[in-house]
Amino acid sequence: MRLTVTTWNINSVRLRIDLVLRFLAEARPDVLCLQETKCPDDAFPLKAFQGSGYENIVFAGQKGYNGVAILSRFPLLTRDVMSFCERPDARHISAVLGREAGPAAGIVLHDFYVPAGGDVPDVGLNPKFAHKIDYLDELRAWGGRRVKGPAILVGDLNVAPLEHDVWSHKQLLDVVSHTPAETERLETLRGEAGWIDAARLLTPEPEKIYTWWSYRSPDWAAANKGRRLDHAWVSPDLAGTVRSVTVARHARGWERPSDHVPVTLALEL
Template sequence: MKLSVSTWNINSVRLRIDQVERALGEIAPDVLCLQETKCPDNCFPLKALQGFGYPHVVQVGQKGYNGVAILSRFPFAKVEPQNWCERQDARHIAVTLGPEAGEAAGFEIHNFYVPAGGDVPDPELNPKFKHKLQFLAEMRDWAGRRGKRPTIVVGDLNVAPLEHDVWSHKQLLDVVSHTPVETEALETLRQEGAFIDCARHLTPEPTKIYTWWSYRSPDWAAANKGRRLDHVWISDDLGSTLRSVDIHGDARGWMRPSDHVPVTATLEF
Protein backbone atom coordinates (compact mmCIF):
# COMPACT_ATOMS: atom_id res chain seq x y z
CA MET A 1 0.00 0.00 0.00
CA LYS A 2 1.11 3.55 -0.73
CA LEU A 3 0.07 6.76 1.02
CA SER A 4 0.81 10.12 -0.59
CA VAL A 5 0.45 13.36 1.35
CA SER A 6 0.78 16.83 -0.19
CA THR A 7 1.15 20.19 1.50
CA TRP A 8 0.47 23.55 -0.16
CA ASN A 9 0.12 27.13 0.98
CA ILE A 10 -2.62 28.04 -1.48
CA ASN A 11 -2.86 31.76 -0.59
CA SER A 12 -6.69 31.85 -0.82
CA VAL A 13 -8.58 28.68 -1.57
CA ARG A 14 -11.48 30.51 -3.21
CA LEU A 15 -9.28 32.61 -5.47
CA ARG A 16 -7.28 29.55 -6.53
CA ILE A 17 -9.93 26.85 -6.55
CA ASP A 18 -9.04 26.07 -10.19
CA GLN A 19 -5.41 25.53 -9.23
CA VAL A 20 -6.49 23.17 -6.45
CA GLU A 21 -8.55 21.18 -8.93
CA ARG A 22 -5.61 21.02 -11.34
CA ALA A 23 -3.19 19.91 -8.62
CA LEU A 24 -5.55 17.22 -7.40
CA GLY A 25 -5.95 15.97 -10.96
CA GLU A 26 -2.24 16.00 -11.83
CA ILE A 27 -0.66 15.05 -8.51
CA ALA A 28 -3.58 12.99 -7.14
CA PRO A 29 -2.39 12.66 -3.54
CA ASP A 30 -4.36 10.63 -1.04
CA VAL A 31 -4.32 13.61 1.32
CA LEU A 32 -3.88 17.31 0.55
CA CYS A 33 -3.15 19.78 3.34
CA LEU A 34 -3.74 23.44 2.55
CA GLN A 35 -2.57 26.50 4.42
CA GLU A 36 -3.53 30.17 4.20
CA THR A 37 -6.99 29.36 2.91
CA LYS A 38 -8.08 32.92 3.85
CA CYS A 39 -11.68 31.85 4.17
CA PRO A 40 -14.22 32.02 6.99
CA ASP A 41 -15.93 28.74 7.78
CA ASN A 42 -19.28 29.73 6.29
CA CYS A 43 -17.70 30.58 2.90
CA PHE A 44 -15.42 27.56 2.57
CA PRO A 45 -15.92 25.83 -0.84
CA LEU A 46 -16.62 22.43 0.69
CA LYS A 47 -18.84 21.01 -2.06
CA ALA A 48 -16.43 22.02 -4.82
CA LEU A 49 -13.50 20.35 -3.09
CA GLN A 50 -15.49 17.20 -2.38
CA GLY A 51 -16.48 17.18 -6.04
CA PHE A 52 -12.81 16.84 -6.99
CA GLY A 53 -12.81 13.33 -5.52
CA TYR A 54 -11.97 14.10 -1.90
CA PRO A 55 -15.11 13.49 0.11
CA HIS A 56 -13.50 13.90 3.52
CA VAL A 57 -12.66 17.51 4.27
CA VAL A 58 -11.97 19.34 7.54
CA GLN A 59 -10.95 22.94 7.99
CA VAL A 60 -10.67 25.87 10.34
CA GLY A 61 -10.69 29.33 8.87
CA GLN A 62 -11.17 33.03 9.37
CA LYS A 63 -11.83 36.00 7.15
CA GLY A 64 -8.97 37.32 5.07
CA TYR A 65 -5.97 35.44 6.42
CA ASN A 66 -4.60 32.20 7.91
CA GLY A 67 -6.78 29.08 7.72
CA VAL A 68 -5.88 25.40 7.27
CA ALA A 69 -7.70 22.50 5.64
CA ILE A 70 -7.19 18.77 5.05
CA LEU A 71 -8.73 16.95 2.05
CA SER A 72 -8.64 13.16 2.03
CA ARG A 73 -9.73 10.12 0.08
CA PHE A 74 -10.01 8.29 3.42
CA PRO A 75 -12.39 8.99 6.33
CA PHE A 76 -11.07 10.38 9.58
CA ALA A 77 -11.36 8.58 12.88
CA LYS A 78 -10.63 11.80 14.75
CA VAL A 79 -10.34 15.54 14.05
CA GLU A 80 -8.50 17.91 16.36
CA PRO A 81 -8.23 21.65 15.71
CA GLN A 82 -5.91 23.32 18.18
CA ASN A 83 -5.14 26.91 19.14
CA TRP A 84 -1.64 28.16 19.88
CA CYS A 85 -0.24 31.12 21.80
CA GLU A 86 -3.66 31.72 23.38
CA ARG A 87 -5.04 32.86 20.02
CA GLN A 88 -7.83 31.56 17.84
CA ASP A 89 -6.10 32.21 14.55
CA ALA A 90 -6.69 29.00 12.53
CA ARG A 91 -3.10 27.79 12.20
CA HIS A 92 -3.37 24.07 12.98
CA ILE A 93 -5.64 21.13 12.42
CA ALA A 94 -4.94 17.43 12.94
CA VAL A 95 -6.67 14.24 11.87
CA THR A 96 -6.30 10.56 12.59
CA LEU A 97 -6.92 8.32 9.58
CA GLY A 98 -9.69 5.77 9.97
CA PRO A 99 -9.71 2.00 9.31
CA GLU A 100 -10.44 2.56 5.60
CA ALA A 101 -6.86 3.81 5.24
CA GLY A 102 -5.61 0.23 5.61
CA GLU A 103 -2.07 0.04 6.94
CA ALA A 104 -2.11 3.80 7.45
CA ALA A 105 -5.07 3.58 9.84
CA GLY A 106 -4.28 5.36 13.07
CA PHE A 107 -1.73 7.68 11.51
CA GLU A 108 -1.93 11.25 12.73
CA ILE A 109 -1.56 14.06 10.20
CA HIS A 110 -0.83 17.53 11.57
CA ASN A 111 -1.23 20.53 9.27
CA PHE A 112 0.52 23.71 10.47
CA TYR A 113 0.73 27.28 9.27
CA VAL A 114 3.49 28.89 11.35
CA PRO A 115 3.40 32.71 11.59
CA ALA A 116 5.57 34.44 9.01
CA GLY A 117 7.07 36.78 11.58
CA GLY A 118 7.05 40.15 9.83
CA ASP A 119 10.18 41.89 8.57
CA VAL A 120 12.27 42.74 11.64
CA PRO A 121 13.99 39.74 13.29
CA ASP A 122 13.88 41.16 16.80
CA PRO A 123 11.17 40.01 19.25
CA GLU A 124 11.59 43.18 21.31
CA LEU A 125 10.85 45.43 18.34
CA ASN A 126 8.51 43.22 16.32
CA PRO A 127 5.47 41.55 17.97
CA LYS A 128 4.98 39.37 14.89
CA PHE A 129 8.44 37.89 15.26
CA LYS A 130 7.87 37.36 18.98
CA HIS A 131 4.65 35.50 18.14
CA LYS A 132 6.51 33.30 15.66
CA LEU A 133 9.16 32.32 18.20
CA GLN A 134 6.48 31.62 20.81
CA PHE A 135 4.58 29.45 18.31
CA LEU A 136 7.71 27.41 17.54
CA ALA A 137 8.40 27.03 21.26
CA GLU A 138 4.89 25.70 21.86
CA MET A 139 5.30 23.29 18.94
CA ARG A 140 8.52 22.09 20.52
CA ASP A 141 6.71 21.40 23.80
CA TRP A 142 3.98 19.56 21.91
CA ALA A 143 6.52 17.48 19.98
CA GLY A 144 8.29 16.49 23.17
CA ARG A 145 5.15 15.03 24.71
CA ARG A 146 3.35 13.71 21.63
CA GLY A 147 3.96 10.02 22.35
CA LYS A 148 4.93 7.33 19.85
CA ARG A 149 2.00 7.30 17.45
CA PRO A 150 2.88 7.23 13.73
CA THR A 151 2.77 10.91 12.82
CA ILE A 152 3.09 13.06 9.72
CA VAL A 153 3.69 16.79 10.16
CA VAL A 154 3.23 19.05 7.16
CA GLY A 155 2.78 22.68 6.42
CA ASP A 156 4.13 26.09 5.68
CA LEU A 157 6.49 26.26 8.62
CA ASN A 158 7.84 29.59 7.39
CA VAL A 159 11.45 28.65 8.16
CA ALA A 160 14.13 27.62 5.70
CA PRO A 161 16.33 25.74 8.19
CA LEU A 162 19.46 24.75 6.26
CA GLU A 163 22.14 26.61 4.32
CA HIS A 164 21.00 25.29 0.96
CA ASP A 165 17.31 25.87 1.66
CA VAL A 166 17.78 29.47 0.53
CA TRP A 167 19.30 31.07 -2.54
CA SER A 168 21.99 32.84 -0.48
CA HIS A 169 22.79 31.75 3.06
CA LYS A 170 25.04 34.74 3.75
CA GLN A 171 22.64 37.36 2.41
CA LEU A 172 19.63 35.94 4.25
CA LEU A 173 21.10 35.36 7.71
CA ASP A 174 19.43 38.57 8.90
CA VAL A 175 16.20 38.00 6.96
CA VAL A 176 13.15 36.55 8.71
CA SER A 177 12.71 32.83 7.85
CA HIS A 178 16.45 32.09 7.86
CA THR A 179 17.81 33.78 10.98
CA PRO A 180 19.76 31.54 13.36
CA VAL A 181 17.19 31.85 16.14
CA GLU A 182 14.47 30.52 13.81
CA THR A 183 16.48 27.78 12.16
CA GLU A 184 17.76 26.52 15.50
CA ALA A 185 14.24 26.56 16.95
CA LEU A 186 12.86 24.54 14.04
CA GLU A 187 15.67 22.00 14.05
CA THR A 188 15.39 21.55 17.83
CA LEU A 189 11.65 21.02 17.46
CA ARG A 190 12.19 18.42 14.75
CA GLN A 191 14.87 16.57 16.68
CA GLU A 192 13.00 16.54 19.99
CA GLY A 193 9.91 15.26 18.23
CA ALA A 194 12.00 12.51 16.58
CA PHE A 195 10.84 13.60 13.13
CA ILE A 196 12.54 12.95 9.80
CA ASP A 197 12.72 15.86 7.33
CA CYS A 198 11.55 13.93 4.28
CA ALA A 199 12.97 16.19 1.57
CA ARG A 200 16.43 16.38 3.10
CA HIS A 201 16.42 12.70 4.02
CA LEU A 202 16.20 11.81 0.33
CA THR A 203 18.02 14.85 -1.10
CA PRO A 204 20.78 15.90 1.31
CA GLU A 205 22.66 19.16 1.11
CA PRO A 206 24.34 20.77 -0.81
CA THR A 207 21.53 20.32 -3.35
CA LYS A 208 19.34 23.42 -3.35
CA ILE A 209 15.63 22.88 -2.65
CA TYR A 210 13.04 25.66 -2.83
CA THR A 211 9.27 25.65 -2.38
CA TRP A 212 8.60 29.42 -2.39
CA TRP A 213 9.46 32.24 -4.74
CA SER A 214 8.49 35.83 -3.94
CA TYR A 215 5.84 37.69 -5.89
CA ARG A 216 8.22 40.67 -5.75
CA SER A 217 10.55 39.11 -8.28
CA PRO A 218 9.49 40.17 -11.80
CA ASP A 219 11.01 37.02 -13.28
CA TRP A 220 11.01 34.48 -10.47
CA ALA A 221 12.14 31.55 -12.63
CA ALA A 222 15.18 33.30 -14.09
CA ALA A 223 16.22 34.81 -10.76
CA ASN A 224 15.45 31.58 -8.87
CA LYS A 225 15.80 33.29 -5.50
CA GLY A 226 13.74 30.78 -3.58
CA ARG A 227 13.43 29.39 -0.07
CA ARG A 228 12.31 26.03 1.33
CA LEU A 229 9.50 27.04 3.65
CA ASP A 230 7.12 24.09 3.12
CA HIS A 231 7.90 20.81 4.82
CA VAL A 232 6.81 17.21 5.26
CA TRP A 233 8.14 15.40 8.32
CA ILE A 234 7.45 11.86 9.46
CA SER A 235 8.00 10.24 12.84
CA ASP A 236 11.12 8.10 12.92
CA ASP A 237 9.08 4.89 13.12
CA LEU A 238 7.92 5.62 9.56
CA GLY A 239 11.42 6.22 8.20
CA SER A 240 11.66 2.92 6.34
CA THR A 241 8.41 3.64 4.48
CA LEU A 242 9.53 6.87 2.78
CA ARG A 243 9.81 6.40 -0.97
CA SER A 244 9.80 9.84 -2.60
CA VAL A 245 9.38 13.57 -2.16
CA ASP A 246 8.30 15.70 -5.10
CA ILE A 247 8.51 19.51 -5.28
CA HIS A 248 5.94 20.54 -7.89
CA GLY A 249 7.77 23.67 -9.03
CA ASP A 250 5.78 24.01 -12.25
CA ALA A 251 2.78 25.16 -10.19
CA ARG A 252 4.57 28.46 -9.53
CA GLY A 253 4.14 29.19 -13.24
CA TRP A 254 0.40 28.50 -13.40
CA MET A 255 -2.05 31.32 -14.01
CA ARG A 256 -2.56 33.44 -10.86
CA PRO A 257 -0.28 31.14 -8.85
CA SER A 258 0.40 30.94 -5.18
CA ASP A 259 3.94 31.96 -4.29
CA HIS A 260 4.32 28.48 -2.75
CA VAL A 261 4.23 25.16 -4.64
CA PRO A 262 2.91 21.77 -3.53
CA VAL A 263 5.24 19.28 -1.88
CA THR A 264 4.28 15.59 -1.92
CA ALA A 265 5.74 12.74 0.12
CA THR A 266 4.92 9.12 -0.71
CA LEU A 267 5.13 6.34 1.84
CA GLU A 268 4.88 2.61 1.08
CA PHE A 269 4.07 -0.18 3.49
Protein backbone atom coordinates in the same frame (compact mmCIF):
# COMPACT_ATOMS: atom_id res chain seq x y z
CA MET B 1 0.28 0.43 -0.36
CA ARG B 2 1.57 3.76 -1.58
CA LEU B 3 0.30 6.76 0.41
CA THR B 4 0.78 10.28 -0.96
CA VAL B 5 0.32 13.39 1.16
CA THR B 6 0.65 16.87 -0.35
CA THR B 7 1.14 20.13 1.53
CA TRP B 8 0.41 23.48 -0.13
CA ASN B 9 0.07 27.05 1.10
CA ILE B 10 -2.56 28.13 -1.37
CA ASN B 11 -2.82 31.81 -0.31
CA SER B 12 -6.65 31.95 -0.52
CA VAL B 13 -8.51 28.77 -1.34
CA ARG B 14 -11.46 30.57 -2.93
CA LEU B 15 -9.29 32.80 -5.11
CA ARG B 16 -7.26 29.82 -6.32
CA ILE B 17 -9.77 27.01 -6.20
CA ASP B 18 -9.30 26.33 -9.92
CA LEU B 19 -5.60 25.75 -9.28
CA VAL B 20 -6.32 23.36 -6.44
CA LEU B 21 -8.81 21.41 -8.55
CA ARG B 22 -6.28 21.32 -11.39
CA PHE B 23 -3.60 19.94 -9.11
CA LEU B 24 -5.94 17.33 -7.64
CA ALA B 25 -6.93 16.18 -11.12
CA GLU B 26 -3.32 15.96 -12.29
CA ALA B 27 -1.53 14.60 -9.21
CA ARG B 28 -4.33 12.75 -7.38
CA PRO B 29 -2.68 12.69 -3.95
CA ASP B 30 -4.42 10.63 -1.31
CA VAL B 31 -4.35 13.59 1.06
CA LEU B 32 -3.99 17.32 0.45
CA CYS B 33 -3.17 19.63 3.36
CA LEU B 34 -3.75 23.32 2.67
CA GLN B 35 -2.57 26.38 4.56
CA GLU B 36 -3.50 30.06 4.43
CA THR B 37 -6.96 29.27 3.10
CA LYS B 38 -8.13 32.75 4.19
CA CYS B 39 -11.68 31.48 4.39
CA PRO B 40 -14.24 31.34 7.22
CA ASP B 41 -15.73 27.90 7.78
CA ASP B 42 -19.15 28.79 6.44
CA ALA B 43 -17.62 29.85 3.09
CA PHE B 44 -15.25 26.93 2.57
CA PRO B 45 -15.77 25.44 -0.95
CA LEU B 46 -16.67 22.02 0.39
CA LYS B 47 -18.89 20.83 -2.47
CA ALA B 48 -16.31 21.64 -5.16
CA PHE B 49 -13.73 19.44 -3.49
CA GLN B 50 -16.13 16.64 -2.71
CA GLY B 51 -17.16 16.67 -6.36
CA SER B 52 -13.54 16.11 -7.32
CA GLY B 53 -13.33 12.87 -5.35
CA TYR B 54 -12.22 14.16 -1.95
CA GLU B 55 -15.25 13.40 0.18
CA ASN B 56 -13.48 13.58 3.52
CA ILE B 57 -12.56 17.10 4.56
CA VAL B 58 -11.78 18.86 7.83
CA PHE B 59 -10.95 22.53 8.10
CA ALA B 60 -10.50 25.45 10.45
CA GLY B 61 -10.75 28.93 9.00
CA GLN B 62 -10.79 32.64 9.63
CA LYS B 63 -11.96 35.50 7.48
CA GLY B 64 -9.16 37.00 5.41
CA TYR B 65 -6.14 35.27 6.92
CA ASN B 66 -4.68 32.01 8.25
CA GLY B 67 -6.78 28.86 7.79
CA VAL B 68 -5.90 25.18 7.38
CA ALA B 69 -7.67 22.23 5.78
CA ILE B 70 -7.15 18.51 5.15
CA LEU B 71 -8.77 16.86 2.11
CA SER B 72 -8.63 13.08 1.90
CA ARG B 73 -9.74 10.21 -0.31
CA PHE B 74 -9.99 8.15 2.88
CA PRO B 75 -12.24 8.75 5.90
CA LEU B 76 -10.78 11.03 8.56
CA LEU B 77 -11.29 10.51 12.28
CA THR B 78 -10.92 12.62 15.42
CA ARG B 79 -10.59 16.14 14.03
CA ASP B 80 -8.55 18.26 16.43
CA VAL B 81 -7.45 21.89 16.46
CA MET B 82 -4.71 23.34 18.67
CA SER B 83 -4.05 26.97 19.47
CA PHE B 84 -0.75 28.50 20.52
CA CYS B 85 0.26 31.74 22.25
CA GLU B 86 -3.27 32.10 23.66
CA ARG B 87 -4.57 33.07 20.24
CA PRO B 88 -7.47 31.23 18.58
CA ASP B 89 -5.79 31.48 15.18
CA ALA B 90 -6.60 28.81 12.60
CA ARG B 91 -3.03 27.58 12.26
CA HIS B 92 -3.34 23.88 13.04
CA ILE B 93 -5.63 20.98 12.33
CA SER B 94 -5.13 17.25 12.69
CA ALA B 95 -6.99 14.07 11.85
CA VAL B 96 -6.44 10.32 11.82
CA LEU B 97 -6.76 8.15 8.72
CA GLY B 98 -9.61 5.66 9.09
CA ARG B 99 -9.51 1.88 8.64
CA GLU B 100 -10.46 2.23 4.97
CA ALA B 101 -6.92 3.50 4.42
CA GLY B 102 -5.61 -0.05 4.88
CA PRO B 103 -1.97 -0.11 6.02
CA ALA B 104 -2.16 3.68 6.48
CA ALA B 105 -5.01 3.42 8.98
CA GLY B 106 -4.21 5.09 12.28
CA ILE B 107 -1.64 7.52 10.91
CA VAL B 108 -2.08 10.94 12.50
CA LEU B 109 -1.92 13.88 10.08
CA HIS B 110 -0.86 17.29 11.41
CA ASP B 111 -1.25 20.37 9.22
CA PHE B 112 0.50 23.54 10.45
CA TYR B 113 0.76 27.15 9.33
CA VAL B 114 3.47 28.86 11.38
CA PRO B 115 3.37 32.69 11.57
CA ALA B 116 5.42 34.42 8.88
CA GLY B 117 6.97 36.93 11.27
CA GLY B 118 6.89 40.17 9.30
CA ASP B 119 9.97 41.83 7.85
CA VAL B 120 12.11 42.91 10.82
CA PRO B 121 13.88 40.09 12.72
CA ASP B 122 13.81 41.82 16.09
CA VAL B 123 11.43 40.73 18.86
CA GLY B 124 11.67 44.18 20.46
CA LEU B 125 10.78 46.12 17.33
CA ASN B 126 8.47 43.72 15.52
CA PRO B 127 5.49 42.17 17.36
CA LYS B 128 4.94 39.76 14.44
CA PHE B 129 8.44 38.37 14.81
CA ALA B 130 8.03 38.13 18.58
CA HIS B 131 4.82 36.14 18.00
CA LYS B 132 6.62 33.80 15.62
CA ILE B 133 9.38 33.10 18.13
CA ASP B 134 6.84 32.47 20.87
CA TYR B 135 4.90 30.17 18.54
CA LEU B 136 8.00 28.14 17.73
CA ASP B 137 8.81 27.85 21.43
CA GLU B 138 5.33 26.55 22.21
CA LEU B 139 5.47 24.23 19.20
CA ARG B 140 8.72 22.83 20.57
CA ALA B 141 7.05 22.10 23.91
CA TRP B 142 4.15 20.38 22.14
CA GLY B 143 6.36 18.46 19.72
CA GLY B 144 8.28 16.76 22.48
CA ARG B 145 5.10 15.33 24.00
CA ARG B 146 2.98 14.31 21.07
CA VAL B 147 4.94 12.05 18.71
CA LYS B 148 3.43 8.70 19.67
CA GLY B 149 2.82 6.13 16.97
CA PRO B 150 2.82 6.73 13.21
CA ALA B 151 2.39 10.40 12.38
CA ILE B 152 3.00 12.88 9.58
CA LEU B 153 3.49 16.60 10.12
CA VAL B 154 3.28 18.88 7.10
CA GLY B 155 2.74 22.53 6.41
CA ASP B 156 4.09 25.96 5.77
CA LEU B 157 6.45 26.23 8.72
CA ASN B 158 7.75 29.56 7.40
CA VAL B 159 11.34 28.64 8.26
CA ALA B 160 14.08 27.54 5.86
CA PRO B 161 16.22 25.78 8.47
CA LEU B 162 19.31 24.61 6.60
CA GLU B 163 22.07 26.38 4.68
CA HIS B 164 20.95 25.06 1.30
CA ASP B 165 17.26 25.65 1.93
CA VAL B 166 17.79 29.21 0.67
CA TRP B 167 19.40 30.71 -2.41
CA SER B 168 22.08 32.48 -0.35
CA HIS B 169 22.78 31.49 3.23
CA LYS B 170 25.05 34.46 3.91
CA GLN B 171 22.72 37.07 2.43
CA LEU B 172 19.63 35.72 4.22
CA LEU B 173 21.02 35.25 7.72
CA ASP B 174 19.32 38.46 8.82
CA VAL B 175 16.17 37.92 6.76
CA VAL B 176 13.05 36.58 8.46
CA SER B 177 12.61 32.83 7.79
CA HIS B 178 16.35 32.08 7.87
CA THR B 179 17.65 33.87 10.97
CA PRO B 180 19.44 31.74 13.58
CA ALA B 181 16.67 32.50 16.09
CA GLU B 182 14.20 30.70 13.81
CA THR B 183 16.32 27.98 12.27
CA GLU B 184 17.79 26.81 15.55
CA ARG B 185 14.37 26.64 17.16
CA LEU B 186 12.83 24.66 14.32
CA GLU B 187 15.66 22.15 14.13
CA THR B 188 15.73 21.79 17.93
CA LEU B 189 12.02 21.09 18.19
CA ARG B 190 12.20 18.61 15.31
CA GLY B 191 15.17 16.79 16.76
CA GLU B 192 13.92 16.66 20.34
CA ALA B 193 10.58 15.21 19.28
CA GLY B 194 12.17 12.74 16.89
CA TRP B 195 10.51 13.99 13.69
CA ILE B 196 12.33 13.03 10.49
CA ASP B 197 12.71 15.67 7.76
CA ALA B 198 11.59 13.54 4.81
CA ALA B 199 12.94 15.82 2.09
CA ARG B 200 16.42 15.92 3.56
CA LEU B 201 16.31 12.21 4.37
CA LEU B 202 16.26 11.55 0.62
CA THR B 203 18.04 14.66 -0.63
CA PRO B 204 20.76 15.65 1.83
CA GLU B 205 22.61 18.92 1.72
CA PRO B 206 24.31 20.49 -0.16
CA GLU B 207 21.62 20.03 -2.83
CA LYS B 208 19.27 23.01 -2.94
CA ILE B 209 15.55 22.56 -2.33
CA TYR B 210 13.05 25.41 -2.70
CA THR B 211 9.27 25.45 -2.27
CA TRP B 212 8.62 29.21 -2.29
CA TRP B 213 9.53 32.07 -4.64
CA SER B 214 8.66 35.67 -3.78
CA TYR B 215 6.04 37.66 -5.65
CA ARG B 216 8.52 40.54 -5.51
CA SER B 217 10.78 38.98 -8.13
CA PRO B 218 9.84 40.16 -11.65
CA ASP B 219 11.09 36.87 -13.09
CA TRP B 220 11.03 34.27 -10.33
CA ALA B 221 12.14 31.40 -12.56
CA ALA B 222 15.21 33.14 -13.96
CA ALA B 223 16.26 34.59 -10.61
CA ASN B 224 15.46 31.35 -8.77
CA LYS B 225 15.87 33.01 -5.38
CA GLY B 226 13.81 30.46 -3.52
CA ARG B 227 13.46 29.15 0.01
CA ARG B 228 12.28 25.84 1.49
CA LEU B 229 9.45 26.97 3.74
CA ASP B 230 7.12 24.00 3.25
CA HIS B 231 7.96 20.78 5.04
CA ALA B 232 6.98 17.13 5.40
CA TRP B 233 8.10 15.35 8.55
CA VAL B 234 7.41 11.76 9.59
CA SER B 235 7.61 9.96 12.90
CA PRO B 236 10.61 7.63 13.32
CA ASP B 237 8.52 4.50 12.71
CA LEU B 238 7.63 5.79 9.24
CA ALA B 239 11.16 6.84 8.21
CA GLY B 240 11.83 3.56 6.42
CA THR B 241 8.68 3.93 4.33
CA VAL B 242 9.61 7.29 2.75
CA ARG B 243 10.03 6.87 -1.01
CA SER B 244 9.95 10.40 -2.43
CA VAL B 245 9.33 14.07 -1.72
CA THR B 246 8.32 15.89 -4.89
CA VAL B 247 8.24 19.67 -5.34
CA ALA B 248 5.76 20.75 -8.03
CA ARG B 249 7.83 23.73 -9.15
CA HIS B 250 5.82 24.12 -12.36
CA ALA B 251 2.78 25.24 -10.34
CA ARG B 252 4.56 28.50 -9.53
CA GLY B 253 4.21 29.34 -13.22
CA TRP B 254 0.44 28.87 -13.36
CA GLU B 255 -1.80 31.89 -13.84
CA ARG B 256 -2.32 33.85 -10.60
CA PRO B 257 -0.33 31.31 -8.57
CA SER B 258 0.44 31.05 -4.91
CA ASP B 259 4.02 31.95 -4.06
CA HIS B 260 4.30 28.43 -2.59
CA VAL B 261 4.09 25.22 -4.61
CA PRO B 262 2.72 21.76 -3.71
CA VAL B 263 5.12 19.40 -1.95
CA THR B 264 4.15 15.72 -2.04
CA LEU B 265 5.40 13.04 0.34
CA ALA B 266 5.11 9.41 -0.83
CA LEU B 267 5.27 6.48 1.58
CA GLU B 268 5.32 2.76 0.79
CA LEU B 269 3.46 1.01 3.60
